[in-house]
Amino acid sequence: MVTYTIDDCKQHVSDKDCWLVVHGKVYDVTSFLEEHPGGYDVILTSSGKDATQDFEEIGHSNSAREMLNKYQIGEYAGGDSAPITAKAAASSSSGAGSGISFGLLIPLLLILAAVFFQLYLKK
Numbered sequence: 001m002v003t004y005t006i007d008d009c010k011q012h013v014s015d016k017d018c019w020l021v022v023h024g025k026v027y028d029v030t031s032f033l034e035e036h037p038g039g040y041d042v043i044l045t046s047s048g049k050d051a052t053q054d055f056e057e058i059g060h061s062n063s064a065r066e067m068l069n070k071y072q073i074g075e076y077a078g079g080d081s082a083p084i085t086a087k088a089a090a091s092s093s094s095g096a097g098s099g100i101s102f103g104l105l106i107p108l109l110l111i112l113a114a115v116f117f118q119l120y121l122k123k
């Protein structure tokens with residue numbers, strides 16, 4: 001597949017020719033502009049750049065994500081800009097309710113070992 005740079009994408013920012021980047025892939029969404037349920041103006045504002053964050057912030061549905069495939073024209077030379085929202089979701093889901101984290105467990109075990117050692121020596 002062809003790889004495009006951000007400069008290539010910047011050449012396509014009109015309603016007659018509109019490219020954008022989402023998750024490391026380049027999409028030609030010209031024919032989708034009028035169909036977009038969120039309006040064509042929001043897509044135009046996000047065109048010619050890495051729109052991953054804009055796309056993720058809206059919380060697009062899975063069917064919206066599947067629609068993307070239809071418009072892919074190439075890969076983005078800048079790669080996937082790891083989305084802030086997905087990162088936040090991943091860290092909050094792994095952190096919430098899991099009790100003591102692994103990072104805390106080691107110093108805690110060391111303290112316990114020291115206490116036992118001291119008790120043993122005092123005998």
Ligand code: HEM
Nearest residue numbers: 029037038042043046051054055058059060061064067068
């Ligand atoms: C080619 C990429 C895109 C596709 C295929 C797409 C598709 C869709 C679809 C199917 C919806 C209806 C709701 C849903 O199913 O999630 C939607 C809503 C929306 N989209 Fe997009 N979208 C794209 C890019 C963008 C971008 C770059 C923005 C920029 C901010 C954007 C902003 C919105 C907004 C504001 C709504 C309305 C949300 C609401 O009414 O709650 N979309 N989009």
